[in-house]
Amino acid sequence: MNNSTKTHLQAKLSKNWELIKDRYPIVVNPDAILDDAVQHDVLAYFDGLKSSEEIRVYLTLNESESNMIFTDLIRAGAIRFLEDVERPKYLKQQNIELKRNYDFLFSEKNRLAGENLYLEGQVKEKEAILSEVESKIPENQKILADFNQKTEQLKGAPDHLFQDNADLLYIKNEMADKEEKVSEVLVELEDGLPRLIRRKLKLGEMIERAGDNVDQREQESKDNRRRLSSYRDTIDELRNDLLDTKSRIRELIEES
Structure with missing residues (x-):
């Protein structure tokens, strides 16, 4: 993913943060993250039943940092959000x-x-x-x-x-x-x-x-x-x- 696409995705996530923070993320591929300690901490806290907002508060991240982390994790294919029928x-x-x-x-x-x-x-x-x-x-x-x-x-x-x-x-x-x-x-x-x-x-x-x-x-x-x-x-x-x-x-x- 090029920088332009990544920036667009970050902007989209930031704009829709009120909706995203009520979604439930699950780990798809933890090996997709190599050297980022914060992202490793985020993945370690996921269990498919904690909302993005709960994770943000737990890790004491601000809204902008949360958007960037979730953007990178989605882009790398490390996480996805649960569908309503799965919850x-x-x-x-x-x-x-x-x-x-x-x-x-x-x-x-x-x-x-x-x-x-x-x-x-x-x-x-x-x-x-x-x-x-x-x-x-x-x-x-x-x-x-x-x-x-x-x-x-x-x-x-x-x-x-x-x-x-x-x-x-x-x-x-x-x-x-x-x-x-x-x-x-x-x-x-x-x-x-x-x-x-x-x-x-x-x-x-x-x-x-x-x-x-x-x-x-x-x-x-x-x-x-x-x-x-x-x-x-x-x-x-x-x-x-x-x-x-x-x-x-x-x-x-x-x-x-």
Whole structure:
């Protein structure tokens, strides 16, 4: 295409932009564009169901830039615009895809809610264990203090008390080991509890985002059903007009 023809086509597109921006472009041959990054971005965003105006806004292009890009893409044979009779089929395909995405998001939302309930139970269980261990620490400390006191008293006792002293020392060491294990359990619980809480909060955010996505897909599905109904009405009107025209032609032929 020479420069004169290209300029003429650009002028024609610019003049009819109000009509063009409501058309739906689809990719015919993406390999027709080689080195133009903006045109590649435009093609990457096409799915046959976005109007030219939506694409222009998405790519933050002004009207003149949009006209030039669409002119170049049409000239290169990379895109074409959907005919009205084709659009119901594409809308039906998108509705099927939206339904599939909705079912997946709804299932994922339920799964995340179930995992959230499980984690809440885990957090409560760990908190209960931590509370029980903490409640026993004063009692164990008192027992250990009593044994320490008795040990000090037995240090100066007669020989017949040496065996009792040895038994008490053994108990003291055993209690010290138990206290050390209790301390380790406390440290482990204190380290694990924040992680569980953070994970619970993160799951809450994911559930909220999943709910937002489900609502968005429901709205898109409603919009497409409305569009499909409108296109069907338009096709019915065109079919009736065609029948009327045929009837009128037949009458004119008979009159002549």
